[in-house]
Amino acid sequence: MAELHVIGQLVGAAGFPHGRLFCKWGLHTGGAWRVLSGSKQGQTQVDDPQTGGTAYWSHPIDVHYAVQGLHGWPKMHFQVWHQDSFGRCQLLGYGYCHVPSTPGHHRISCATWRPRGSWQEELSQMFVGGGPQLRSPDVIYSGADRYRLHTEAVGTVELELGVIMRHFDKYGVDA
């Protein structure tokens, strides 16, 4: 039985307009994937970079999958949030990336985007915070009609993933 072990960390995020970032992440797979151990979603702490623009989380990711079929290769999705000085949280960006399909160590930087609201919303966001959020965060990784959304690019989430594959060759998958 093929296995996929994803070990790594959410290193941090850069390029966001605010500091004090935290990130909610999750792994989405198809039906042929079964988690043997490890958590497939989580949330990082809030990092407030004092120097430089990069927030570092170093949040561990360790998921072990039993793979029944390649369908629905795991992808990671992120929501980067900002906690302001009043302790309020607002969304800064959504993003997703695939877990690399080659074994080894990978550095991934995942670009994120943010839905854009109407000008009133933008205005109020500027002054009082908050902002438009997706009603269904599924859209992050499903490509349904996303062209209808107005979005803007925000920053990037940096990932370091080590991918260990096992027995894929037994099933004719060159790893």
Add this chain to the structure above:
Amino acid sequence: MASPRTSAIREKLRKQRRSLEETLVKLKHERDDEQALVSSSRLSEESLQTAMKEAQSSEDDAGETLKRTLRAQRQMRRKKLLEQISAQEFPGDDVEEISSARHLSDDEGSAKRTTEPPRTILHGRGASPQAPKSRTSQKFDRFVTRRLEEKLRAARSQGESLQRQETSVVGASRLQTLRERLRFDREADSDGDSGPQLMPRAAGARVKFQEAAGRAEKERPTTEEAYNFFTLDFEPEPEEKTSEKGRKQRESGEDGGQEEARQRDEVEDQNQDHNEEEEPLVQDEDGNVFVIEQTAKDFLEVRSAEYIGLRALARRHRALVYTPSARTVPTSAKLPENVRPRYLEEEGLYVGERPAVTPTNENILENRILKMEEGAKWFGDDGRITALPDPIKESSTRPPLFHLEEDLDPALQTVYRKPLKSKHASQYIAGAADPEGDYQLDLDVSGLIFSHHPLFSREHVLASRLAQLYDQYLSRQRNNLAEHLTDKLNGLRNTMRNMLEIHSEQNLSRAMQQRIVEYSAEIKNTRQLRDGEQEKDRMLLKNLIKVWKELKALREFQKFTNTPYKLYLRRENVDRTSDEREYEKDVLSELWELEAEGEVDYQRKMADYRRQLDEWKAWRRKQKSKKKRKKRKTQDETEEEDQGASESEGPAEEEPPKPELPQKLDFDAIEQQVRQKASRIRRKPGEAILIPELTASGSISETELCPRAEVARREDVARRAVFVNILYNDKEVSQTNSRALTSDFRVHFGQIFNLKIVNCPRSITLQVFEEAGSSCSLLAQVYVPVPNSSVLAANASVEEFEFSSNQRVMFDHDGVGSDVPLSFAAEGSDNVILLTSGKVSCCVCWGVGEDDVPLAPPLSQNAAALHGSAGHSDAISHIGPSGDMKKMGEWVTQSRLDPNDPKNASIMQLLKVAGAGRVTAPDYFRLEQLQEEFNFASDDELARSRRFRLLALRSQEVPEFRNFKCVPSHEREVTDKVFQDYEKRLKEGEIIDTKEYLDSHRALVAKYLQKIREAVIHRFLLASHNFLLSDLVIEEEMPCFGGAHLQRVPDRHLREFSEFLEMRSPKPIEMTGRAELLMILGLNLFHLAEPKRPLKPQRKERKKVTAQNLSDGDIKLLVNILRAYDIPVRRSQSSRTVVAGRHPGRRLARRSGPGEALRGGLLPARRLPNHHRRRAQPLLERGAAAALSIDGTFKVKTPAVLLGYSKERGHAHGLANAGAYDAMRSLCQGAFITLFITIEPQLLPGDSIREKIKELKFDSQEDERLLRAAERFERTASAEFPGRPCATTVVDLNGKTVFITRYIRPLNPPQEVLADEPQESTAQVARFVSLIPSLPDRVSYAGICDLWSTCDQFLTLLAGGEEEHAVLLCNYFLFLGKKAWLVIGTAVPEGSSAYVLTLEHGRYLIWNPSDGQVYGQYDTFCPLQAVGCLVDADNVWLNIQEQASPMRISFDVSRASCWRPFFTRSFPHPGLSSVQPEELAYRRSDKATAAELQDRLEKLLRDKLMEWRPHRPTRWNRYCTGALKHILPTLEQGAAGGGAGRDLAEGHRHELQNLLGDNRIWGFPLHMAFSEMAPVVEAVHSTGVHTIHAANAEFALAVYVHPYPNNVLSVWVYLASLVRASRDE
């Protein structure tokens, strides 16, 4: 204007040259032979050299480059200098010379022009002062060096030849040669000269160098060389040379009559200079170049910016640049000659719109193209440039987003969220990222209908059956599947017929045949479906009528009606003839189809038959030929061989069976079948259509008219009421009003509940309760699915959920009951068993907020949407690959699949058929067909993988695998053995092992406890994943005193369980002011001044060590025995106290403690009393006690009879002289020992799991308000009186929070323990309670929480903690009419515990429920150390007195200053019902079991004792044993009887002493409550009786088990060792 300096330089130069010349001459001599060839071979030689040079230059290394640069710089410097000189001295001459030289080369390539730099350089070099200076470039440098090197060589040879020739004409010829060489150089270098572009400056000069030019022309370069020449960049190096030459010329001119040799000298000098490039240039000039003083002025020159006029530029460009005109090109020019333009548009062909280009641009383009080679091919037939149609779309492909909100897919909609702090600390809607989290579920419980109820009368049963059938009929009618299928069938038949008619049989194409086959298959299939449906319809109708008839019969029989139902059958007459025709037609067409099918089948069979026949025949032939061959063989060979052969061949080939001819179809039989079937399932032709109509219009008979049984039933019905409890995530949230049951067993609630939720919805459960009088019982639970988040109030529909209950109910009246066989037939043959069942109609949807915002969590949070990625649009992701019909149906309705789209036909068909009827859907339908193909392994294989299983179990934290460290990486290394335990546990969960428990009941209880333990541990694990900030962040608090806490709480987003995330808002940061800080410092300083040795030393806090840092054996148990009272003394033994650990082999520490009372006294070598030891140990092990030490006075449980020990009464009396003390002491006889026990090193208390558990929040059925109040009460209590235990809510065995007063209720003790005298029965009851084995919760549940079982549970389990004992005792006391409270407090050694307080004759007595001991309020030895609160059935009082010790407080709860009640006037007792049963039922004491247990125990102990003495024989004194056996029952009586029995026992002791005569005897009876074998064995072992070493020691052992009601057993073990007195003395 020759300055003296320049002349000096020149002079130097000359000298230099001369010396160089000399050296050169030497060189020349050496090369004489080569020189002969010079003139003829020069060219080739030169070219060869240059070729080499080129190769060299191409691979120039860095060093070389550097060298060259240096050289070039030198050159430059020198050049500048010379330039200056020349400019000053001989301007005119110079120019002439050079220009002529230029002209020479100009001739060479005058036709071709390339670039202009050379020209500019010429300007600069020569006359024109405006001309720019040549720039030094790397390339140039290289070039120069190369050139110079070559020049050197050439010059050498030339110099020689010139010498030889001795020509007088210096200027021209020399120049000539020079130029020649120069040109060759250039050519060979393929670096063109700038010559060609040079504008002739002096016409005269041309004539002068005519000859040279001619000569040059003779040696014209090859084409390739020429090409290179003209295409390469030109560098300004020639000027340099010319300038040098010019200088030479100048020099010659200056000197006037200088000879040729002198000139040559110059050349040589030059060459020499470059030949030896290592020598710096300065040497050349005697190092004087840089010593020149007027530097800047000499070397610099101010010039205006370089500018070439526009016109000049244009003129210059004219030759190079072509500017196409912007004029329109005539069409004729663009088309081939004599071709007229052809316009495709006019011919009616479509011509796309051309991209827009301005006409000017187009003209320019055309003009340009025409000039090109094959330019005409760019033009189309119409004379315009061919162009593709304009690719730019008018409108944007991306749809405009004007109506952002309306059009957007709901999945894509964004919502503006304000940045808000999360209100809910533990927001369990994972990933919702919604700080508001205000979701609302609207639950509309509209009503419920019983399809069966125990109170149904027979008529009701039939009526409900009728109603059900009618419902079914209606729903079938609505779907009208039979009709639908009939239509389809007819359509198919028509198509088929048409097809066959149009195409007569002969010209059926292959495709057509195929289609016909398909059609007939389809027809067959549809026909079968239709037949099934029709049959069902028919059956339903028949049943309906049958039930109705039964109902009517019943009504007639019982002579009253209970139900209002009436069934009308409406007849709808049909046209008989047309109906018959239709019928016939249908039958015929079916027949025809069957025939056709039969025919096809027959044909196929025939074909098969023929094939088989052929095979068979072939086989026969083969056999025959074989036989023939064999026969032939036999003629040649022997018989035996033949036989052998035939034998060997015979069995090898079996004779294939001769095929049978298939039978022709019997059409008559088919017809008969068809007709039979038709008559069975279809209406007969001409028969009227029956349409049943059920109405509830009938009247119900008045109660007066009914028989008595029915009246009773109706009364019972009227008494009943039904209500529904609503449980959200297994927590009760609401309750409907209770509605009375009506005669039609329909209940209407019509209540809508708005559930504001925070936690992710997991389950919504409706509990249907039935109230009969005051008691209510749970009928059934209905699980309502959590709605999809798109289900809002507007689009939700009321759904019916069926429920049923398997409760058995029987009545003595007419109610049919439930789970009771019921028969309608007279003879009782067709029994039916009806269970209570019904339907709840309710509707669950998400609420809508004020501004029409749905208060639903995002889609993905829905548990149903496991695959849910794309939502509605993607069927596969929505339903999953399995193709669940229901899900698919949902999806189809949600996605509004177009039913008319032919693409969807198959799905619609499938849904219609599968959804409506009970037709099984074809199982090959799968949405994601390829999923399985791409799977690596099947689900089975995956499930079988042991490794994966192991991993999964480990991550689930299944106890067996929780701490499994290394999971092998190979499947084969994971043996099945690993799972054995786990599987065994799973499998044998129900099997009870009675060996250990002697009693199946106790085994069951143990199993049950085990289960509870697992549940608790599971909860604990959950809690341990629940991190608090203090778990993650350790912040050393600033040492401070007073209220100021400098605390910085960082922001955090903590991980909760693996799946849940929690967002917490940071607490405000408290900053301490400077003043406070100073105060802290001051206080600290003050502490320095404390006395070093205080008068009253306190125990100091020792350093705490975390458990991780300890290894096994690091922990020591320190026991300090401070004093002991009333210890029985055995004479002639040394004094020692041994404290042994729980395990005999592990003595933790031994310390003899000197105490006042121990002085001169003796303590028997025995351990702490059993129950103390058992409790103290875990306390220490876990460090759960806050103080981590036990300090207090323990009562040593003294055996009733102590053989060989005596108390020092005198001493005790001496103590007791202080009046009141004696009075108290009389209550609590026994020995006491004061101990201080602690562990070294001091362990950090385990993580405060209790707090976490509290965070977890147990489910509760209590009122939310009450729970909140309880929480507040406890919080204030712990804030005001830290360390004073206070309990208002406790957790019951089901893990639910229950208010504590619910446990208190007077309960009857067993009759056996009640005595006539109240005093005695009090003691008896206390004893009975203490006989129930104690099982501290904290031992079994690892300090997680106390689970409180109710008294009946406690008596069933026969095990429980102090709380259970206390509750039971308190309840018994209440029953006995005493005033009793439950005391929640701290005691030694249990820690937080529960005692019972009674008020008797104005005195408060404190009862220890675990051992039945009673203490007065002022008893110093009372183990209860602190009183936290008192509990009775109505209230909880918190002790708000300054002291907590029972001695120092008042127990008068009416005093508001001493006790704070929970329920006050402002918050009155809401009338909480008790969780305890009304009455306790006891099983009679079982004497037989007790006797059996007694025997087994005795045998076991005997064996054990012998086992413990492996090296010595164990002799048993039968006589003594008999005597002991006799004594034990009296001891039991004595213990039960209280003080009176004690004297009795004393008497027996004397008796025993007398009996045994001269034997010395030690020993004592052990008494304990029985739970299982092991503790008894251990207790016996711990007495140490077996350790006696005397050789002639004999033993006596007697066991007595006294049964009490409900299997409570009191076990007595009398163990004695005897030593013959004669030996001893």
